[in-house]
Amino acid sequence: MPLTQSAKKTRRRSEQNRSKNRHFLELYRETRKEFERGLSSVSERSEQDRMLSKMYRILDTLAKKHILHQKNADRKKAQFARRLKSVSVSS
Numbered sequence: 421m422p423l424t425q426s427a428k429k430t431r432r433r434s435e436q437n438r439s440k441n442r443h444f445l446e447l448y449r450e451t452r453k454e455f456e457r458g459l460s461s462v463s464e465r466s467e468q469d470r471m472l473s474k475m476y477r478i479l480d481t482l483a484k485k486h487i488l489h490q491k492n493a494d495r496k497k498a499q500f501a502r503r504l505k506s507v508s509v510s511s
Contacts, residue, residue: 441487451478455500459507468504475500 422428458471476497483493
């Protein structure tokens, strides 16, 4: 248990940050799963582009809030774009 007032405040803030980070990471996971399901089931290019745009938006939000590093988010965006391109080429 924290003994000082400062340690108590730090612990409280840490729990708040953890809760917020977990919320945004859960949004990312849900969006990623939706994107991956959509690649196999949705044949319309416009719908796939909409899902990719949603992934970009989530990743940019995570990078802005310092939950992911900016370069990590950029790398993930490139991977999702590459995956979408490979699916649309093979179809």
